[in-house]
Amino acid sequence: MIDAAGLRVMRAIADQGSFTLAALSLGYSQPAISQMVRRLEQRTGTVLVERVGRNVRLTEAGQVLARHAVGVLAALDAAEEEVAAIAGLRAGRVRLMAFPSSSATLVPRALALVKQRFPEIKVTFTEAEPPESLAALRAGECDLAVAFAYEGTDLGRGEEDLDMFVIHKLLDDEVRLALPRNHPMATTKVADLSLLGDESWIAGCPRCRGHLLQLCHKAGFTPNVAFETEDYVAVLGLVAEGLGVALIPDLILRSANHPDVVTLPISPASRREVHVVTTSDLQRVPAVKATLDALCEAATATPRVFPRG
Amino acid sequence: MIDAAGLRVMRAIADQGSFTLAALSLGYSQPAISQMVRRLEQRTGTVLVERVGRNVRLTEAGQVLARHAVGVLAALDAAEEEVAAIAGLRAGRVRLMAFPSSSATLVPRALALVKQRFPEIKVTFTEAEPPESLAALRAGECDLAVAFAYEGTDLGRGEEDLDMFVIHKLLDDEVRLALPRNHPMATTKVADLSLLGDESWIAGCPRCRGHLLQLCHKAGFTPNVAFETEDYVAVLGLVAEGLGVALIPDLILRSANHPDVVTLPISPASRREVHVVTTSDLQRVPAVKATLDALCEAATATPRVFPRG
DNA sequence: TCAAGCGATAACTCATCGTTATAAACTCGT
DNA sequence: ACGAGTTTATAACGATGAGTTATCGCTTGA
Numbered sequence: 146m147i148d149a150a151g152l153r154v155m156r157a158i159a160d161q162g163s164f165t166l167a168a169l170s171l172g173y174s175q176p177a178i179s180q181m182v183r184r185l186e187q188r189t190g191t192v193l194v195e196r197v198g199r200n201v202r203l204t205e206a207g208q209v210l211a212r213h214a215v216g217v218l219a220a221l222d223a224a225e226e227e228v229a230a231i232a233g234l235r236a237g238r239v240r241l242m243a244f245p246s247s248s249a250t251l252v253p254r255a256l257a258l259v260k261q262r263f264p265e266i267k268v269t270f271t272e273a274e275p276p277e278s279l280a281a282l283r284a285g286e287c288d289l290a291v292a293f294a295y296e297g298t299d300l301g302r303g304e305e306d307l308d309m310f311v312i313h314k315l316l317d318d319e320v321r322l323a324l325p326r327n328h329p330m331a332t333t334k335v336a337d338l339s340l341l342g343d344e345s346w347i348a349g350c351p352r353c354r355g356h357l358l359q360l361c362h363k364a365g366f367t368p369n370v371a372f373e374t375e376d377y378v379a380v381l382g383l384v385a386e387g388l389g390v391a392l393i394p395d396l397i398l399r400s401a402n403h404p405d406v407v408t409l410p411i412s413p414a415s416r417r418e419v420h421v422v423t424t425s426d427l428q429r430v431p432a433v434k435a436t437l438d439a440l441c442e443a444a445t446a447t448p449r450v451f452p453r454g
Numbered sequence: 455m456i457d458a459a460g461l462r463v464m465r466a467i468a469d470q471g472s473f474t475l476a477a478l479s480l481g482y483s484q485p486a487i488s489q490m491v492r493r494l495e496q497r498t499g500t501v502l503v504e505r506v507g508r509n510v511r512l513t514e515a516g517q518v519l520a521r522h523a524v525g526v527l528a529a530l531d532a533a534e535e536e537v538a539a540i541a542g543l544r545a546g547r548v549r550l551m552a553f554p555s556s557s558a559t560l561v562p563r564a565l566a567l568v569k570q571r572f573p574e575i576k577v578t579f580t581e582a583e584p585p586e587s588l589a590a591l592r593a594g595e596c597d598l599a600v601a602f603a604y605e606g607t608d609l610g611r612g613e614e615d616l617d618m619f620v621i622h623k624l625l626d627d628e629v630r631l632a633l634p635r636n637h638p639m640a641t642t643k644v645a646d647l648s649l650l651g652d653e654s655w656i657a658g659c660p661r662c663r664g665h666l667l668q669l670c671h672k673a674g675f676t677p678n679v680a681f682e683t684e685d686y687v688a689v690l691g692l693v694a695e696g697l698g699v700a701l702i703p704d705l706i707l708r709s710a711n712h713p714d715v716v717t718l719p720i721s722p723a724s725r726r727e728v729h730v731v732t733t734s735d736l737q738r739v740p741a742v743k744a745t746l747d748a749l750c751e752a753a754t755a756t757p758r759v760f761p762r763g
Numbered sequence: 764t765c766a767a768g769c770g771a772t773a774a775c776t777c778a779t780c781g782t783t784a785t786a787a788a789c790t791c792g793t
Numbered sequence: 794a795c796g797a798g799t800t801t802a803t804a805a806c807g808a809t810g811a812g813t814t815a816t817c818g819c820t821t822g823a
Contacts, residue, residue, distance in 0.1 A: 147534050149457045150811090165769060177812055179771060184810080189534075191541040195594065195735040197618065199769045199820045202594045204739055205547055206540045213533035217526055224522035225456050225498075231515045232500040238514055285504065285511045309506065426504040430513055459780090474800060486781055488802060493779085508789045508800045 152214035159211035237432030242278035243291035249400035258439035290422040295356040315444035319395040321408040336409040342366030345389035461523035468520035546741030551587035552600035558709035563752035604665040624753035628704040630717040645718040651675030654698035
């Protein structure tokens, strides 16, 4: 019934004291104000403006509207400004979820980029394995998910519905074999999986374990998994102590390595792909887009370091 | 840029969780909501709603709008309600000015009527002589002026510009002669002015004094004005003591009389007209109209009482 | 008394905002 | 796996709102 434009007009009339000046101050023509007032009057069913001589004066009802206009317009401007800040990257919150081994290098680098470019944007970060982060994304509890997929497998658990997502590839993450420095194979250039059927194996996260089983199966044996832990520092420790060998993604090795552990490329080679996942809607949210871009840059700019002991 | 309708829509979406339900709750069709959101999004340049499956979810910017909507819409409703109250006679303030002798009977009766019918309407009342009340009306400091004009004269001072006013006649107010009970003429039915050239006269307000001079002039003499006072109770007292005679409007005699004073119709008859004056704009203000109506009713309903001692 | 200023009005244009009808996409139950 | 039932998106269209320019009438002040 009564809208912000009407209040703005009433306020201008109250401030300026005439239709003409009010029109001027609002950037309208004088008849626009005249008609606007008439519309307001027939909507409210009340006289809002007293026409006295060639001047105008607000009636009681008109003064009521002008008085309320201040608050309403201020609140409206505040809302507008807040949205504009989000649109203009001067504000905004991005909820990022990433799997643990990405949080060592990739994510911090991206967050630093965002913070440097858009200091006002708050990126909240939660570690989560891919199935969990994708579920959060689907549930609207997250804006960006950094996830990985081993060659030939899907992101998430496989039965996931990925149609709703927009997926950007960040980098290829080489899977390497970790073995003790004093292991006979430690001096070779490439580790041939098929020669490792008798080793004790140390498995990582559930999906990594699945990948290990798959690779070994293709290599002709079923691995003897002696330990399971999701903590890759622990994996390296176990390997260093000669308690087994393990498959470890290169990404982890960039931030964690162990003096007594050697890593080698494996044959047949295997890698996992690291992706950042969002939705087409969220991708168009400026702060989300900025963070996504930063992740892509961090991925390409990060040099690959292969610590070979 | 962003208006109340937009906020209302965002709020409804936030509350209802879907476009369809939001449309239902606002009495719109579903496409109306869909288009409204799209318009808002291209105006703000931001994604406001995440389309997820067949449901929707607000983005951060959308939540900002929905959050601000509460306050803005509440303030808007408050303004609307306040104006509606004025329009519906459930509120409002009327500033009434009336000349002193009207405040004895006419005005109290009218105010009682208003109060009985519309208890919420506050009528403020100020005594003022016609020129002053009309000036206040012109200056916007008054909504209704009760004024009088002697036969053949204007309201106000005569040089007044009456075009801007709307004038309603309330009643004819007979001018009577007041004289002491023991005055020789006290027993006659009609006082012949031309026989009173030798009397001492007591004059009232300036305009009444002018009228007195005019009447006497027509009757062939210039009155000997012994006293001047605007207090008609004083006039009656002076007359009662035999210090002079006076012309007194009937309206005053309805509320003030004196046992030792007799009043007679005069010849030639003279009367003043009592009017209520406002402007065409103010006349359409409900509370003003209600008060004006009450004044008219009070004027016609008030029986004429001629206390003849 | 005349020129200047102000509000009202008329006539017209255009964007907005609503509608209905229909398509496309998703969820869920069988 | 597939169809029923929702849900959003889109198209086409109409009514109304809201702006413009041009012009009139009135008030005012020199």
